Amino acid sequence: MLAAQEVVRHITPPAIGAPLVAAGHTLGIVAVWGKSGGAPYGDRDVTTMAAVAGQAAIAFQNSRLINLLSAGKHEWEQMVDAISPGICIVDGSGAVRRANRAFASLVGWPVTALTGRPWLTLLPPAWAEPVGRALAKPGSGGGEIRAERRIFNVTAHSIEGDQAAVLLIEDVTETRKLQEQLIQSEKLSAIGQLIAGVAHELNNPLASVLGFADYLAEAAALPDNLVEPLRVIQQEAQRAATIVRNLLSFARRQEQDRRRLDVGPVLQRTVALLNNQLMGLKVEPLLVVEPKLPAIEGSPNQLQQVFLNIINNAAQAIAATGHGGTVVIRARPWLDGVAIDIVDDGPGIREEIQERIFEPFFTTKGEGEGTGLGLSICQGIVREHGGRLTVKSTPSYGATFTIELPAARAAEAAAAAAPAGTGRKGKVLVVDDEPHILYYMRATLESWGHTVDTAADGEAALARLQQGGYDLIITDVRMPNLGGRELFERLRRDTPTLAERVVFATGDTVRDDTMAFLERSGRPFLHKPFKLAELRSTLLAVLNRK
Template sequence: MSAADGETVSDLQDGIAAMVRDEAVAPGGRFDTGILGRLFDAMPLRVTAADAEGRFVYANRAALAMFELKREEVVGHTVRDILGADMVARTAAMLLALQRGETPQWSDWVTDANGARRYLEQAYAPCFDGQGGLAGFIALTRDITALKEREEALEARIAALNVAETINTAIIKTSIDPIMVVDEEGILIDLNPAAMATFGYARSNAVGRPISDLIIPPAMRRAHANGMARYTSTGISRVLDQRMSMEAQRADGSLIPIELTISEISLPQRRVFTAHLRDLSQIREAERQMEQQRDRLHQAEKLSAMGSLLAGVAHELNNPLAILVAQSTLLMETAVDAAQKRRAERIHAAADRAGRIVKSFLAMARQRPEKRETAQLNDLVRATAEMLAYGLRSHDVTLGLDLDPHLPTILADQDFIGQVVANLVINAQHALIEMEPPRHVTISTRRKNGHVRLVVSDNGPGVPDAIVGRIFDPYFTTKPAGVGTGIGLSICKSIVESHGGSIALDRGEEGGARFTVLLPAAVLAEAAPEAEGPDDRNGLTILVVDDEVDVGASLAEMLELFGHRILPAQTAREALDEGAIAEADLVFVDLRMPGIDGLKFRDQAIALNPRLADRVVIMTGDAVEGPGAIERHAGDGNIPVMEKPFTLNDVRRILAAFT
């Protein structure tokens, strides 16, 4: 019999032990295996025999092959010599059991004399002499190292798979992206917490249902079913392992944009499909906001460029306008008959209107801190109406003014409130463009409970109820691309509220939009009216410096009307070098001049004549960059300024501070 027949070492042990008891001990009690040698050599099992002192007396062919030694190299040598210290320790532990007639066995890893590591199954059978003493023992050994290594490798692999499965499960559960698993029929068999949160399903009402009923929008379900059927029958798929963007449906019926990748997993019993999804809602929203930011930046750049352009245009226009206003004023003052005075008044009115329009444009373009002062809202409305008159007229829009003549003043930044009026009128104009005439815009002012009320209404289509709540939101607009930026009404609301007021939208009597602005009335005392005629106070010696000769000459004539002496016209450099500064009581100087600008001229003039400190008036037609440059140069001090084009009253106001 042999282990190859399926019997274990312990199965063989009993039979061999009986033969050993009967035949392995020779006469005289000497341990002898010669009788069984031929039988053991025929066995594939490793068989060795040793005497009571642990010296080998026999090794069959299988054992010799394992030792890689000849029989004479084994017989007579100790277990330590052949098998090493590890086996000596194990054999010594067996001797007591053998002496009691027991047949011990064990299986374990051992290290042989050559340092090789083996896994052995070992069984021992005792041999006794005639007096019952232990003569020796037979050891039956099976080397199952290869089998054990395969078992351990398999166990390690199973353990690794278990660890991997645990890790994979943890990854799937903790993934921030939705993961869904479906079978070949398209039935959902698993989903992770992220999928439940994203699509609004609980596991109990999702698993076991067709995936098409859960997340595929109705319009795409037929295409999904056809794709599954085609792949099942042909193995051809257009979507496996491809990254796709599409819409998915949530449990509440809403659609969200997703990115999707589907992979096939082949299991022993079937195929399943794993879908890795990503909710793109936040990404799409971020992209939309970035696009809006790009549009806003582009719009800001255009506005900045427009402001720079307006600054240049203003400087070019304000000088000739200053001449027109000044000369027409002088003509009115010196007219010899009524007809000549009427002509001068018409010229003056047209030039003054042109100047106000330019100033209104520049006031909207320039960037500066708020400057609160008493203002008459009716004047701001009239100025805005003049500025927008051509645009309204060219679009066949009539503008009606219904202004309360007894309106109290307000404490406001005139430029900013003027911008509010202009924005409301321009919005009304845009709303009327697509309508057939007649097209009307009406501005009315009234006093109301300690406030001043401004109402801008039109006969347009009005604002749809669905968007009334968003009309003041920043960058919200219903206008076509290129027509509006969506910031006008938001800016209006911000300006009005910063002035302690309110703005509201409702529907007007003609069905169109009606914006109502309330601003607190000023409680300041009204200033005494200014005198209209030339001043007769003691005259000053005044120096006028402007690179535009006609502007300087016109101002000089105005100053002479008030009884002041004007020093001969000079260039900036001549005035500094030739002593005119020393004579002057007051200086008017243009801000922008070649060679030396007005601020540097002022500093040098004061250095030459300290009496001129705070008595150098800067004239400027640059209403965009000019005020900021003057304010920075003044620091904590004050520099008097007169904007071009200037009227006789503007000159009188400046002179009043120095006479």
């Protein structure tokens, strides 16, 4: 209460006033003026003024505190409503005290209608057990709830000094997807490491088989009864080499023969290749290529592999229904690039399968009918082309696979001039730790008119090179004692002219460090197992340049 001595009086004209003080703060002043010439205010008036001023100050302070409390409550509500998890305060009897908008949206009730209602009546019956478990033991968690395509995490936290608890329901669907992608990435990394270890061991024997087969096929005196068996050996060796290349494409980046191209002719060739097969499955292909599509930059062989795989999958899905159908392949503009839709009227793909369809080794085909690598390899190829591969499907209404590819960068097309003539003959040193590869390389190169020496590793190669006179050095990369990489580095340091005559031949291109070295060296390389046509082309290019 305001003390009487704090009241101020004035005699002429009569006036009386007092400050409005609350909690040690002056909020204002109250004053009363009498009539001019009137009697001055007495002690009783002072007491009354002190009482009025004290009550008024308290009233003003309370009003100010109420406004602050209301503003704070509004800010708190706004903050809680801005939080994405559903938040609900549940008292000891199980009734809702307060909830945010996210919780109201989750249960499908207005925020204003939630207070006082039992939480059990608000949530789906399937949620009762995990939510009840969380509320019974706050801080221990209630686990996960799966509803339709979403995943929710349920937790509760006790309020100190109260029987109430704060219930938290958080949508963790995207978090779980990211975790699954991380696990999948780790799986792919492990598979890549496995392939890196196996590829070199597979490619070396395949190089020998394919090399000898090509060498014998070029022999003039091959008996007629061996022509067909030799052709089968070539085909099967090439088939095995293709499988290894597919694994390598899955395991690492494969630039291949990237160039500017129009997608229309690639699609036309693909449909032509599949025409007889589709006819046998009673599937009709319809190719629609819209005009004025921009050129893309890519590998025609890799893109054809993608188209073949997806169209073939669509045809097999239609054939599994027991009746014919149609596969529509449509190329259309997409942003500044091209999109290719492959649409079938087959049985469609179930939702749970769509979520896993691009996983490596996942297949819905019977045992021995598929490896489960096809679509994962396709996705890897499309990504390496800077694009995206997606699927949309409704069961019983077919499926649509869409390949989106960016337009080619504006650049001059590289001219790939073929070597003229048969090229000059030269003295060649072949370096490899595989005796069979050394044998067929010597036999082949000598049959082409070259002079050939061999070495089993880099140390032996250096000893040979001291004799001088070599026009070309074909070396493996991974070898005991001294590998091809170390051999090249020594030559570049000591005799740069010889380093400029090196051609690498390796089956180890899956390793990133190997590819980085090959690209950094700037030297041509042959990927084992290579056909003799590739070897001949490389020889012509290097020797003619020399």
